[in-house]
Amino acid sequence: MDNAGARTGDIVREAYSARSGEYVDLFGSMASVHPSDRALVGSWADTLTGPVLDAGCGPGQWTDFLAGCGLAASGIDLVPEFVDRARARYPHLSFDLGGFETLDAATESLGGVLSWYSLIHHHPKDFRTPLAEFARVIRPGGGLLVGFFEGRAVEPFDHAATTAYRWPVVELGRELAASGFEVIETHTRTGSGYRPHGAITARRQGAG
Template sequence: MLSVFASRLLFVSSDVESAYSARAADYVEQLGSVDSLHPSDRALIKSWAAQVDGPIVDAGCGPGHWSAYLAEHGHDIRGVDQVPEFVDHARRTYPHISFELGSLDRLRDSSGSVGGILAWYSLIHHEPSTVRTALEGFARVMRPNGSVLVGFFIGAQVEPFDHAVVTAYRWSAEALSNELRAAGFEVIETHTRIGRNPKPRPHGAIIAQLAPTN
Protein backbone atom coordinates (compact mmCIF):
# COMPACT_ATOMS: atom_id res chain seq x y z
CA MET A 1 0.00 0.00 0.00
CA LEU A 2 1.07 3.55 -0.61
CA SER A 3 2.04 5.18 2.67
CA VAL A 4 3.51 8.63 2.06
CA PHE A 5 3.34 10.81 -1.00
CA ALA A 6 4.58 14.33 -1.45
CA SER A 7 3.64 16.73 -4.19
CA ARG A 8 5.23 16.49 -7.59
CA LEU A 9 8.55 17.42 -9.05
CA LEU A 10 8.92 19.91 -11.84
CA PHE A 11 12.17 18.73 -13.32
CA VAL A 12 11.83 14.97 -13.13
CA SER A 13 13.75 12.17 -14.75
CA SER A 14 11.78 9.80 -16.94
CA ASP A 15 12.05 7.16 -14.20
CA VAL A 16 10.47 9.44 -11.60
CA GLU A 17 7.76 10.58 -14.00
CA SER A 18 6.95 6.99 -14.92
CA ALA A 19 6.81 5.94 -11.28
CA TYR A 20 4.28 8.66 -10.46
CA SER A 21 2.26 7.95 -13.58
CA ALA A 22 1.94 4.32 -12.53
CA ARG A 23 0.67 5.26 -9.07
CA ALA A 24 -1.31 8.38 -9.88
CA ALA A 25 -4.63 6.73 -8.98
CA ASP A 26 -3.31 5.82 -5.51
CA TYR A 27 -2.06 9.36 -5.01
CA VAL A 28 -5.42 10.86 -5.93
CA GLU A 29 -7.32 8.46 -3.70
CA GLN A 30 -5.15 8.92 -0.60
CA LEU A 31 -3.81 12.46 -0.85
CA GLY A 32 -5.83 14.16 -3.54
CA SER A 33 -7.68 16.42 -1.12
CA VAL A 34 -6.39 19.02 1.31
CA ASP A 35 -8.78 17.57 3.91
CA SER A 36 -6.52 14.51 4.09
CA LEU A 37 -3.41 16.59 4.77
CA HIS A 38 -1.99 18.08 7.93
CA PRO A 39 -3.93 21.12 9.23
CA SER A 40 -0.72 23.01 9.95
CA ASP A 41 0.20 22.68 6.27
CA ARG A 42 -3.12 24.18 5.25
CA ALA A 43 -2.65 27.06 7.68
CA LEU A 44 0.92 27.75 6.52
CA ILE A 45 0.08 27.70 2.82
CA LYS A 46 -2.97 29.89 3.35
CA SER A 47 -1.06 32.49 5.39
CA TRP A 48 1.85 32.50 2.95
CA ALA A 49 -0.39 33.01 -0.06
CA ALA A 50 -2.18 35.89 1.66
CA GLN A 51 1.12 37.81 1.61
CA VAL A 52 1.90 37.15 -2.05
CA ASP A 53 1.48 40.05 -4.45
CA GLY A 54 0.57 38.71 -7.87
CA PRO A 55 -0.15 35.40 -9.61
CA ILE A 56 0.89 32.16 -7.95
CA VAL A 57 2.25 29.06 -9.67
CA ASP A 58 1.69 25.70 -7.99
CA ALA A 59 4.92 24.14 -9.23
CA GLY A 60 4.47 20.40 -9.24
CA CYS A 61 0.75 20.59 -8.59
CA GLY A 62 -0.03 16.86 -8.61
CA PRO A 63 -3.81 16.33 -8.85
CA GLY A 64 -4.45 20.04 -8.23
CA HIS A 65 -5.75 20.05 -4.65
CA TRP A 66 -3.50 22.85 -3.42
CA SER A 67 -4.27 24.93 -6.50
CA ALA A 68 -7.98 24.49 -5.76
CA TYR A 69 -7.45 25.38 -2.11
CA LEU A 70 -5.76 28.65 -3.00
CA ALA A 71 -8.32 29.45 -5.68
CA GLU A 72 -11.05 29.02 -3.07
CA HIS A 73 -9.30 31.73 -1.05
CA GLY A 74 -9.32 34.16 -3.96
CA HIS A 75 -5.84 33.74 -5.41
CA ASP A 76 -4.86 33.87 -9.07
CA ILE A 77 -3.33 30.39 -9.32
CA ARG A 78 -2.09 28.07 -12.03
CA GLY A 79 -0.85 24.51 -11.62
CA VAL A 80 2.02 22.92 -13.52
CA ASP A 81 3.05 19.27 -13.51
CA GLN A 82 4.91 16.83 -15.76
CA VAL A 83 2.68 13.82 -15.03
CA PRO A 84 -0.14 13.66 -17.61
CA GLU A 85 -2.41 11.65 -15.31
CA PHE A 86 -2.24 14.35 -12.64
CA VAL A 87 -2.89 17.17 -15.06
CA ASP A 88 -5.82 15.32 -16.65
CA HIS A 89 -7.36 14.70 -13.23
CA ALA A 90 -6.86 18.31 -12.16
CA ARG A 91 -8.47 19.66 -15.30
CA ARG A 92 -11.50 17.39 -14.92
CA THR A 93 -11.93 18.05 -11.20
CA TYR A 94 -11.23 21.79 -11.15
CA PRO A 95 -12.22 23.07 -14.61
CA HIS A 96 -12.23 26.69 -13.42
CA ILE A 97 -8.45 26.58 -12.77
CA SER A 98 -5.68 26.54 -15.36
CA PHE A 99 -3.43 23.47 -15.31
CA GLU A 100 -0.45 23.03 -17.58
CA LEU A 101 1.54 19.96 -18.57
CA GLY A 102 5.17 20.94 -18.62
CA SER A 103 8.22 22.10 -16.74
CA LEU A 104 9.23 25.50 -15.43
CA ASP A 105 11.17 26.13 -18.63
CA ARG A 106 7.89 26.11 -20.52
CA LEU A 107 5.81 28.31 -18.22
CA ARG A 108 3.66 30.80 -20.09
CA ASP A 109 4.70 33.56 -17.71
CA SER A 110 7.29 36.04 -18.88
CA SER A 111 10.33 36.78 -16.80
CA GLY A 112 9.49 38.75 -13.68
CA SER A 113 5.73 38.24 -13.81
CA VAL A 114 5.01 35.67 -11.08
CA GLY A 115 4.22 36.82 -7.54
CA GLY A 116 4.72 33.50 -5.76
CA ILE A 117 5.66 29.87 -6.33
CA LEU A 118 4.40 27.03 -4.18
CA ALA A 119 6.95 24.20 -4.38
CA TRP A 120 5.26 21.86 -1.92
CA TYR A 121 7.48 18.76 -1.87
CA SER A 122 8.12 19.29 -5.57
CA LEU A 123 11.92 19.18 -5.24
CA ILE A 124 12.28 16.07 -3.10
CA HIS A 125 13.47 13.80 -5.92
CA HIS A 126 16.12 16.22 -7.15
CA GLU A 127 19.65 15.09 -6.65
CA PRO A 128 21.35 17.73 -4.50
CA SER A 129 23.48 18.91 -7.41
CA THR A 130 20.37 19.90 -9.42
CA VAL A 131 18.25 21.74 -6.83
CA ARG A 132 19.85 25.11 -7.46
CA THR A 133 18.97 24.95 -11.14
CA ALA A 134 15.30 24.63 -10.23
CA LEU A 135 15.48 27.45 -7.69
CA GLU A 136 17.23 29.73 -10.18
CA GLY A 137 14.38 29.01 -12.57
CA PHE A 138 11.92 30.10 -9.89
CA ALA A 139 13.86 33.34 -9.41
CA ARG A 140 13.88 33.99 -13.15
CA VAL A 141 10.09 34.21 -13.50
CA MET A 142 9.40 36.07 -10.24
CA ARG A 143 8.60 39.73 -9.96
CA PRO A 144 10.57 41.86 -7.46
CA ASN A 145 9.92 40.72 -3.87
CA GLY A 146 8.30 37.52 -5.16
CA SER A 147 7.99 34.72 -2.63
CA VAL A 148 8.54 30.98 -2.71
CA LEU A 149 7.29 28.39 -0.21
CA VAL A 150 9.23 25.14 -0.31
CA GLY A 151 8.02 22.03 1.52
CA PHE A 152 10.50 19.20 2.10
CA PHE A 153 11.51 16.27 4.28
CA ILE A 154 13.93 17.52 6.88
CA GLY A 155 17.00 15.75 8.28
CA ALA A 156 20.30 16.43 9.96
CA GLN A 157 22.04 16.38 6.60
CA VAL A 158 21.35 15.99 2.91
CA GLU A 159 20.76 12.29 2.32
CA PRO A 160 18.64 9.94 0.18
CA PHE A 161 15.89 7.77 1.62
CA ASP A 162 13.37 5.22 0.37
CA HIS A 163 10.29 7.21 -0.55
CA ALA A 164 7.01 5.41 -1.28
CA VAL A 165 7.41 6.01 -5.01
CA VAL A 166 11.10 6.45 -5.78
CA THR A 167 14.24 7.65 -4.01
CA ALA A 168 13.90 11.09 -2.42
CA TYR A 169 16.18 13.33 -0.38
CA ARG A 170 16.09 14.83 3.07
CA TRP A 171 17.57 18.26 3.54
CA SER A 172 18.66 20.16 6.59
CA ALA A 173 17.02 23.57 6.80
CA GLU A 174 20.46 25.17 6.70
CA ALA A 175 21.54 23.35 3.53
CA LEU A 176 18.34 24.13 1.64
CA SER A 177 18.43 27.73 2.85
CA ASN A 178 21.93 28.04 1.45
CA GLU A 179 20.71 26.80 -1.93
CA LEU A 180 17.91 29.36 -1.88
CA ARG A 181 20.34 32.15 -1.06
CA ALA A 182 22.67 31.06 -3.85
CA ALA A 183 19.72 31.20 -6.27
CA GLY A 184 18.95 34.81 -5.32
CA PHE A 185 16.50 34.52 -2.41
CA GLU A 186 16.44 35.80 1.14
CA VAL A 187 15.18 33.27 3.69
CA ILE A 188 12.31 34.74 5.73
CA GLU A 189 10.97 31.82 7.81
CA THR A 190 11.61 28.16 8.48
CA HIS A 191 9.08 25.70 9.92
CA THR A 192 9.24 22.11 11.14
CA ARG A 193 6.72 19.50 12.23
CA ILE A 194 6.43 15.73 12.66
CA GLY A 195 4.24 13.86 10.20
CA ARG A 196 1.35 11.61 11.08
CA ASN A 197 1.44 7.83 11.36
CA PRO A 198 2.01 5.26 9.96
CA LYS A 199 5.40 6.72 9.03
CA PRO A 200 5.94 9.88 11.05
CA ARG A 201 8.74 11.78 9.34
CA PRO A 202 10.13 15.22 10.18
CA HIS A 203 8.84 17.79 7.71
CA GLY A 204 10.19 21.23 6.92
CA ALA A 205 9.09 24.35 5.09
CA ILE A 206 10.97 27.49 4.07
CA ILE A 207 9.54 30.81 2.99
CA ALA A 208 11.98 32.90 0.95
CA GLN A 209 11.71 36.18 -0.91
CA LEU A 210 13.48 37.21 -4.08
CA ALA A 211 16.38 39.38 -3.02
CA PRO A 212 16.67 42.87 -4.52
CA THR A 213 19.27 43.29 -7.23
CA ASN A 214 21.80 46.08 -7.11
Template sequence: MSGATVVAAYGGRAVEYAAALGTMASVHPSDRELVIGWARALTGRVLDVGCGPGHWTAHLAATGADVEGIDPTPAFVDHARRAHPGVAFRVADAEHLEVPRGSLGGVLAWYSLIHHHPDDIDGALASLADATAPGGGLLVGFFGGDAVGSAEPFDHAVVTAYRWPASALAARIAAAGYEVLETHTRTSRDDRPHAAILARRT
Protein backbone atom coordinates (compact mmCIF):
# COMPACT_ATOMS: atom_id res chain seq x y z
CA MET A 1 0.00 0.00 0.00
CA SER A 2 1.39 3.40 -0.94
CA GLY A 3 2.14 6.11 1.58
CA ALA A 4 -0.12 8.43 -0.38
CA THR A 5 -3.05 6.06 0.17
CA VAL A 6 -2.47 6.03 3.93
CA VAL A 7 -2.08 9.81 4.08
CA ALA A 8 -5.28 10.34 2.11
CA ALA A 9 -7.19 7.90 4.32
CA TYR A 10 -6.08 9.57 7.55
CA GLY A 11 -6.45 13.05 6.11
CA GLY A 12 -10.10 12.37 5.39
CA ARG A 13 -10.75 11.25 8.98
CA ALA A 14 -8.25 13.37 10.92
CA VAL A 15 -10.89 15.35 12.81
CA GLU A 16 -12.79 12.21 13.78
CA TYR A 17 -9.60 10.39 14.76
CA ALA A 18 -8.30 13.28 16.87
CA ALA A 19 -11.62 13.57 18.70
CA ALA A 20 -11.68 9.85 19.54
CA LEU A 21 -7.99 9.11 20.19
CA GLY A 22 -6.14 12.40 20.26
CA THR A 23 -5.69 12.88 24.01
CA MET A 24 -3.85 11.03 26.76
CA ALA A 25 -7.22 10.12 28.26
CA SER A 26 -7.58 7.55 25.49
CA VAL A 27 -4.24 5.90 26.31
CA HIS A 28 -4.17 2.62 28.23
CA PRO A 29 -2.45 3.09 31.64
CA SER A 30 0.09 0.35 30.99
CA ASP A 31 1.06 1.99 27.67
CA ARG A 32 1.49 5.34 29.39
CA GLU A 33 3.74 3.78 32.02
CA LEU A 34 5.79 1.93 29.42
CA VAL A 35 6.39 4.90 27.13
CA ILE A 36 7.17 7.39 29.89
CA GLY A 37 9.53 4.98 31.63
CA TRP A 38 11.32 4.37 28.34
CA ALA A 39 11.63 8.06 27.54
CA ARG A 40 13.03 8.95 30.95
CA ALA A 41 15.97 6.62 30.38
CA LEU A 42 16.97 8.31 27.11
CA THR A 43 19.67 10.88 26.53
CA GLY A 44 19.25 13.36 23.69
CA ARG A 45 16.57 14.35 21.24
CA VAL A 46 13.50 12.16 20.76
CA LEU A 47 11.49 11.87 17.55
CA ASP A 48 7.84 10.82 17.72
CA VAL A 49 7.41 9.22 14.30
CA GLY A 50 3.82 9.14 13.07
CA CYS A 51 2.70 11.41 15.89
CA GLY A 52 -0.88 11.75 14.63
CA PRO A 53 -2.79 14.35 16.67
CA GLY A 54 0.35 15.00 18.73
CA HIS A 55 -0.78 13.96 22.21
CA TRP A 56 2.19 11.67 22.87
CA THR A 57 4.65 14.31 21.64
CA ALA A 58 3.12 16.93 23.91
CA HIS A 59 3.03 14.58 26.88
CA LEU A 60 6.69 13.69 26.46
CA ALA A 61 7.54 17.38 26.16
CA ALA A 62 5.67 18.06 29.40
CA THR A 63 7.80 15.45 31.17
CA GLY A 64 10.95 17.27 30.09
CA ALA A 65 11.91 15.42 26.92
CA ASP A 66 13.50 17.24 23.99
CA VAL A 67 10.97 15.90 21.52
CA GLU A 68 9.61 16.62 18.06
CA GLY A 69 6.60 15.02 16.38
CA ILE A 70 6.44 14.17 12.70
CA ASP A 71 3.57 12.81 10.64
CA PRO A 72 3.00 12.44 6.90
CA THR A 73 -0.61 13.66 7.19
CA PRO A 74 -0.73 17.48 7.04
CA ALA A 75 -4.15 17.56 8.74
CA PHE A 76 -2.68 15.83 11.79
CA VAL A 77 0.27 18.21 11.95
CA ASP A 78 -2.07 21.20 11.68
CA HIS A 79 -4.20 19.83 14.52
CA ALA A 80 -1.15 19.07 16.67
CA ARG A 81 0.20 22.58 16.27
CA ARG A 82 -3.13 24.11 17.26
CA ALA A 83 -3.70 21.75 20.17
CA HIS A 84 -0.16 21.89 21.54
CA PRO A 85 1.41 25.31 20.91
CA GLY A 86 5.07 25.45 21.78
CA VAL A 87 5.69 21.81 20.85
CA ALA A 88 7.56 21.08 17.61
CA PHE A 89 5.68 19.32 14.81
CA ARG A 90 6.32 18.97 11.08
CA VAL A 91 5.30 16.93 8.06
CA ALA A 92 7.65 14.00 7.42
CA ASP A 93 7.56 10.20 7.46
CA ALA A 94 9.56 7.22 8.66
CA GLU A 95 11.47 6.87 5.40
CA HIS A 96 12.29 10.59 5.18
CA LEU A 97 12.99 11.83 8.72
CA GLU A 98 15.08 14.82 7.62
CA VAL A 99 17.36 14.72 10.66
CA PRO A 100 21.15 14.34 10.77
CA ARG A 101 22.51 10.82 10.81
CA GLY A 102 22.99 9.45 14.32
CA SER A 103 21.45 12.54 15.92
CA LEU A 104 18.58 11.01 17.88
CA GLY A 105 18.64 9.72 21.41
CA GLY A 106 15.38 7.86 20.84
CA VAL A 107 12.61 7.13 18.37
CA LEU A 108 9.01 6.47 19.35
CA ALA A 109 7.07 4.65 16.62
CA TRP A 110 3.80 4.12 18.46
CA TYR A 111 1.45 2.29 16.07
CA SER A 112 2.94 4.30 13.23
CA LEU A 113 4.47 1.37 11.31
CA ILE A 114 1.27 -0.71 11.28
CA HIS A 115 0.36 0.27 7.72
CA HIS A 116 3.73 -0.69 6.25
CA HIS A 117 3.54 -3.79 4.09
CA PRO A 118 5.97 -6.50 5.27
CA ASP A 119 7.97 -5.94 2.06
CA ASP A 120 8.39 -2.25 2.91
CA ILE A 121 8.93 -2.11 6.66
CA ASP A 122 12.65 -2.88 6.49
CA GLY A 123 13.28 0.41 4.70
CA ALA A 124 11.47 2.34 7.42
CA LEU A 125 13.38 0.55 10.18
CA ALA A 126 16.68 1.20 8.41
CA SER A 127 15.83 4.90 8.23
CA LEU A 128 15.09 5.00 11.96
CA ALA A 129 18.32 3.15 12.75
CA ASP A 130 20.37 5.50 10.56
CA ALA A 131 19.06 8.49 12.50
CA THR A 132 19.57 6.96 15.97
CA ALA A 133 22.81 7.42 17.86
CA PRO A 134 24.64 4.31 19.12
CA GLY A 135 23.00 3.37 22.40
CA GLY A 136 19.85 5.32 21.51
CA GLY A 137 16.44 3.79 22.03
CA LEU A 138 13.59 2.60 19.86
CA LEU A 139 10.07 1.85 21.08
CA VAL A 140 7.62 0.38 18.61
CA GLY A 141 3.94 -0.16 19.42
CA PHE A 142 1.92 -2.44 17.15
CA PHE A 143 -0.91 -4.94 16.85
CA GLY A 144 0.18 -8.46 17.75
CA GLY A 145 -0.58 -11.42 15.52
CA ASP A 146 -0.23 -15.17 15.23
CA ALA A 147 0.88 -15.57 11.63
CA VAL A 148 4.03 -17.62 11.18
CA GLY A 149 7.10 -15.71 10.09
CA SER A 150 5.59 -12.40 8.99
CA ALA A 151 2.64 -10.03 9.29
CA GLU A 152 -0.97 -10.52 8.26
CA PRO A 153 -3.29 -7.75 7.00
CA PHE A 154 -6.54 -6.82 8.68
CA ASP A 155 -9.26 -4.23 8.20
CA HIS A 156 -8.17 -1.35 10.40
CA ALA A 157 -10.79 1.33 11.07
CA VAL A 158 -9.02 3.79 8.76
CA VAL A 159 -7.02 1.79 6.21
CA THR A 160 -5.53 -1.70 5.93
CA ALA A 161 -2.99 -2.46 8.65
CA TYR A 162 -0.84 -5.44 9.61
CA ARG A 163 -0.59 -7.60 12.72
CA TRP A 164 2.91 -8.79 13.54
CA PRO A 165 4.02 -11.76 15.62
CA ALA A 166 6.34 -10.12 18.15
CA SER A 167 9.20 -12.48 17.30
CA ALA A 168 8.95 -11.67 13.59
CA LEU A 169 8.97 -7.91 14.06
CA ALA A 170 11.76 -8.21 16.63
CA ALA A 171 13.85 -10.03 14.03
CA ARG A 172 13.29 -7.21 11.52
CA ILE A 173 14.24 -4.62 14.14
CA ALA A 174 17.42 -6.54 15.01
CA ALA A 175 18.34 -6.81 11.33
CA ALA A 176 18.03 -3.03 11.00
CA GLY A 177 20.77 -2.53 13.60
CA TYR A 178 19.12 -2.65 17.00
CA GLU A 179 19.46 -4.93 19.99
CA VAL A 180 16.00 -6.01 21.13
CA LEU A 181 15.74 -5.56 24.90
CA GLU A 182 12.10 -6.20 25.85
CA THR A 183 8.79 -7.29 24.40
CA HIS A 184 5.49 -6.38 26.04
CA THR A 185 2.00 -7.66 25.23
CA ARG A 186 -1.53 -6.96 26.43
CA THR A 187 -5.07 -7.61 25.22
CA SER A 188 -7.69 -4.88 24.92
CA ARG A 189 -11.36 -5.13 25.86
CA ASP A 190 -12.24 -6.16 22.31
CA ASP A 191 -9.70 -9.02 22.53
CA ARG A 192 -7.35 -7.28 20.12
CA PRO A 193 -3.72 -8.13 21.01
CA HIS A 194 -1.35 -5.20 21.44
CA ALA A 195 2.42 -5.41 21.65
CA ALA A 196 5.50 -3.24 22.07
CA ILE A 197 9.20 -3.78 21.48
CA LEU A 198 11.99 -1.84 23.18
CA ALA A 199 15.36 -1.87 21.46
CA ARG A 200 18.75 -0.16 21.60
CA ARG A 201 20.84 1.00 18.62
CA THR A 202 24.01 -1.05 18.29
Protein backbone atom coordinates (compact mmCIF):
# COMPACT_ATOMS: atom_id res chain seq x y z
CA MET A 1 0.00 0.00 0.00
CA ASP A 2 1.34 3.48 -0.80
CA ASN A 3 1.39 6.33 1.73
CA ALA A 4 -1.97 7.74 0.63
CA GLY A 5 -3.58 4.30 0.95
CA ALA A 6 -2.03 3.81 4.39
CA ARG A 7 -3.32 7.22 5.50
CA THR A 8 -6.82 6.30 4.30
CA GLY A 9 -6.57 3.09 6.31
CA ASP A 10 -5.62 5.07 9.44
CA ILE A 11 -8.52 7.47 8.91
CA VAL A 12 -10.98 4.61 8.36
CA ARG A 13 -9.73 2.76 11.46
CA GLU A 14 -9.98 5.81 13.68
CA ALA A 15 -13.39 6.79 12.33
CA TYR A 16 -14.98 3.38 12.89
CA SER A 17 -13.18 2.86 16.20
CA ALA A 18 -14.74 6.06 17.51
CA ARG A 19 -18.24 4.94 16.49
CA SER A 20 -17.92 1.17 16.81
CA GLY A 21 -20.63 0.81 19.47
CA GLU A 22 -23.09 2.83 17.44
CA TYR A 23 -22.23 0.83 14.29
CA VAL A 24 -22.74 -2.48 16.06
CA ASP A 25 -26.13 -1.35 17.40
CA LEU A 26 -27.31 -0.14 13.99
CA PHE A 27 -25.77 -2.63 11.56
CA GLY A 28 -24.05 -5.36 13.52
CA SER A 29 -26.59 -8.11 13.05
CA MET A 30 -28.39 -9.79 10.18
CA ALA A 31 -31.65 -8.31 11.50
CA SER A 32 -30.63 -4.97 9.97
CA VAL A 33 -29.89 -6.46 6.55
CA HIS A 34 -32.33 -5.95 3.67
CA PRO A 35 -33.97 -9.29 2.76
CA SER A 36 -32.85 -9.03 -0.85
CA ASP A 37 -29.21 -8.55 0.22
CA ARG A 38 -29.45 -11.59 2.41
CA ALA A 39 -30.92 -13.57 -0.50
CA LEU A 40 -28.22 -12.33 -2.88
CA VAL A 41 -25.32 -13.18 -0.59
CA GLY A 42 -26.92 -16.53 0.26
CA SER A 43 -27.38 -17.53 -3.38
CA TRP A 44 -23.86 -16.34 -4.20
CA ALA A 45 -22.48 -18.39 -1.31
CA ASP A 46 -24.24 -21.45 -2.69
CA THR A 47 -22.12 -21.17 -5.86
CA LEU A 48 -18.82 -21.28 -3.91
CA THR A 49 -16.64 -24.05 -2.67
CA GLY A 50 -13.73 -23.73 -0.32
CA PRO A 51 -12.77 -21.04 2.11
CA VAL A 52 -14.33 -17.63 1.85
CA LEU A 53 -13.03 -14.38 3.30
CA ASP A 54 -15.27 -11.59 4.58
CA ALA A 55 -12.99 -8.67 3.71
CA GLY A 56 -13.82 -5.70 5.92
CA CYS A 57 -16.03 -7.86 8.11
CA GLY A 58 -16.92 -5.21 10.70
CA PRO A 59 -18.55 -6.97 13.68
CA GLY A 60 -18.69 -10.26 11.76
CA GLN A 61 -22.38 -10.80 11.06
CA TRP A 62 -21.78 -11.62 7.38
CA THR A 63 -18.91 -13.95 8.27
CA ASP A 64 -21.27 -15.88 10.52
CA PHE A 65 -23.92 -15.86 7.79
CA LEU A 66 -21.43 -17.31 5.28
CA ALA A 67 -20.44 -19.99 7.78
CA GLY A 68 -24.14 -20.77 8.19
CA CYS A 69 -24.22 -21.35 4.41
CA GLY A 70 -21.77 -24.21 4.96
CA LEU A 71 -18.59 -22.38 3.98
CA ALA A 72 -15.31 -22.20 5.90
CA ALA A 73 -15.59 -18.48 6.53
CA SER A 74 -13.20 -16.04 8.18
CA GLY A 75 -13.07 -12.29 8.51
CA ILE A 76 -10.54 -9.48 8.48
CA ASP A 77 -10.97 -5.87 9.47
CA LEU A 78 -8.86 -2.84 10.32
CA VAL A 79 -10.83 -1.93 13.44
CA PRO A 80 -9.79 -3.61 16.71
CA GLU A 81 -13.19 -3.03 18.35
CA PHE A 82 -14.94 -4.83 15.50
CA VAL A 83 -12.51 -7.74 15.51
CA ASP A 84 -12.83 -8.08 19.32
CA ARG A 85 -16.59 -8.01 19.03
CA ALA A 86 -16.61 -10.58 16.21
CA ARG A 87 -14.30 -12.93 18.12
CA ALA A 88 -16.45 -12.65 21.26
CA ARG A 89 -19.72 -13.17 19.44
CA TYR A 90 -18.60 -15.88 17.02
CA PRO A 91 -15.82 -17.71 18.90
CA HIS A 92 -15.98 -20.67 16.51
CA LEU A 93 -14.87 -18.45 13.62
CA SER A 94 -11.53 -16.85 12.83
CA PHE A 95 -11.08 -13.07 12.61
CA ASP A 96 -7.87 -11.23 11.83
CA LEU A 97 -7.00 -7.64 12.53
CA GLY A 98 -5.45 -5.98 9.51
CA GLY A 99 -5.84 -4.51 6.07
CA PHE A 100 -7.08 -6.56 3.15
CA GLU A 101 -4.50 -5.03 0.82
CA THR A 102 -1.95 -7.54 2.13
CA LEU A 103 -3.57 -10.83 3.07
CA ASP A 104 -1.91 -13.80 4.73
CA ALA A 105 -3.79 -16.18 2.44
CA ALA A 106 -1.79 -18.11 -0.15
CA THR A 107 -2.21 -17.32 -3.84
CA GLU A 108 -5.36 -18.95 -5.33
CA SER A 109 -6.28 -20.46 -1.97
CA LEU A 110 -9.79 -19.03 -1.54
CA GLY A 111 -13.10 -19.93 -3.10
CA GLY A 112 -14.40 -16.40 -2.68
CA VAL A 113 -14.22 -12.97 -1.11
CA LEU A 114 -17.15 -10.94 0.16
CA SER A 115 -16.48 -7.20 0.19
CA TRP A 116 -19.71 -5.86 1.60
CA TYR A 117 -19.41 -2.07 1.71
CA SER A 118 -15.75 -2.38 2.64
CA LEU A 119 -14.35 -0.65 -0.47
CA ILE A 120 -16.57 2.39 -0.05
CA HIS A 121 -13.85 4.55 1.51
CA HIS A 122 -11.13 3.74 -1.01
CA HIS A 123 -10.19 6.64 -3.21
CA PRO A 124 -10.97 5.68 -6.82
CA LYS A 125 -7.30 5.90 -7.74
CA ASP A 126 -6.47 3.33 -5.03
CA PHE A 127 -9.35 1.02 -5.87
CA ARG A 128 -7.34 -1.55 -7.78
CA THR A 129 -4.91 -2.22 -4.93
CA PRO A 130 -7.36 -4.33 -2.87
CA LEU A 131 -8.86 -5.78 -6.06
CA ALA A 132 -5.42 -7.02 -7.10
CA GLU A 133 -5.02 -8.69 -3.72
CA PHE A 134 -8.46 -10.29 -3.97
CA ALA A 135 -7.55 -11.50 -7.47
CA ARG A 136 -4.35 -13.01 -6.09
CA VAL A 137 -5.98 -15.01 -3.31
CA ILE A 138 -9.13 -16.17 -5.14
CA ARG A 139 -8.64 -19.26 -7.23
CA PRO A 140 -9.65 -19.18 -10.91
CA GLY A 141 -13.40 -19.66 -11.09
CA GLY A 142 -13.85 -18.40 -7.52
CA GLY A 143 -16.25 -15.61 -6.63
CA LEU A 144 -16.13 -11.99 -5.55
CA LEU A 145 -19.17 -10.08 -4.33
CA VAL A 146 -18.91 -6.33 -3.84
CA GLY A 147 -21.66 -4.28 -2.17
CA PHE A 148 -21.43 -0.50 -2.51
CA PHE A 149 -23.19 2.85 -2.73
CA GLU A 150 -24.49 3.29 -6.26
CA GLY A 151 -24.60 6.63 -8.09
CA ARG A 152 -24.56 8.28 -11.46
CA ALA A 153 -20.89 9.29 -11.23
CA VAL A 154 -17.86 8.28 -9.23
CA GLU A 155 -18.02 10.92 -6.54
CA PRO A 156 -17.24 11.39 -2.87
CA PHE A 157 -19.82 12.18 -0.22
CA ASP A 158 -19.87 12.73 3.53
CA HIS A 159 -20.49 9.36 5.15
CA ALA A 160 -21.09 9.11 8.91
CA ALA A 161 -17.70 7.45 9.40
CA THR A 162 -15.52 9.27 6.86
CA THR A 163 -15.57 10.20 3.16
CA ALA A 164 -17.09 7.47 1.00
CA TYR A 165 -17.60 7.17 -2.77
CA ARG A 166 -20.56 6.39 -4.95
CA TRP A 167 -19.94 4.27 -8.02
CA PRO A 168 -21.98 3.67 -11.16
CA VAL A 169 -22.35 -0.08 -11.61
CA VAL A 170 -20.74 0.08 -15.04
CA GLU A 171 -17.67 1.90 -13.73
CA LEU A 172 -17.16 -0.43 -10.83
CA GLY A 173 -17.63 -3.37 -13.18
CA ARG A 174 -14.82 -1.94 -15.33
CA GLU A 175 -12.53 -1.87 -12.31
CA LEU A 176 -13.31 -5.51 -11.66
CA ALA A 177 -12.74 -6.49 -15.28
CA ALA A 178 -9.40 -4.65 -15.30
CA SER A 179 -8.41 -6.57 -12.16
CA GLY A 180 -8.98 -10.07 -13.52
CA PHE A 181 -12.67 -10.62 -12.82
CA GLU A 182 -15.57 -11.41 -15.10
CA VAL A 183 -18.73 -9.62 -14.03
CA ILE A 184 -21.53 -12.12 -13.60
CA GLU A 185 -24.47 -10.11 -12.23
CA THR A 186 -25.22 -6.56 -11.25
CA HIS A 187 -27.90 -5.43 -8.85
CA THR A 188 -29.21 -2.03 -7.87
CA ARG A 189 -31.89 -1.04 -5.40
CA THR A 190 -33.38 2.25 -4.33
CA GLY A 191 -35.90 2.93 -1.63
CA SER A 192 -36.76 5.36 1.10
CA GLY A 193 -34.53 5.50 4.12
CA TYR A 194 -31.28 4.40 2.51
CA ARG A 195 -28.84 5.48 -0.17
CA PRO A 196 -29.01 3.83 -3.60
CA HIS A 197 -27.37 0.44 -3.34
CA GLY A 198 -25.36 -1.58 -5.81
CA ALA A 199 -23.90 -5.07 -5.79
CA ILE A 200 -21.81 -6.97 -8.31
CA THR A 201 -20.97 -10.64 -8.37
CA ALA A 202 -17.87 -11.54 -10.35
CA ARG A 203 -15.80 -14.59 -11.13
CA ARG A 204 -12.03 -14.79 -11.01
CA GLN A 205 -10.90 -15.32 -14.55
CA GLY A 206 -8.59 -18.11 -15.54
CA ALA A 207 -10.78 -21.19 -15.07
CA GLY A 208 -10.69 -23.50 -18.07
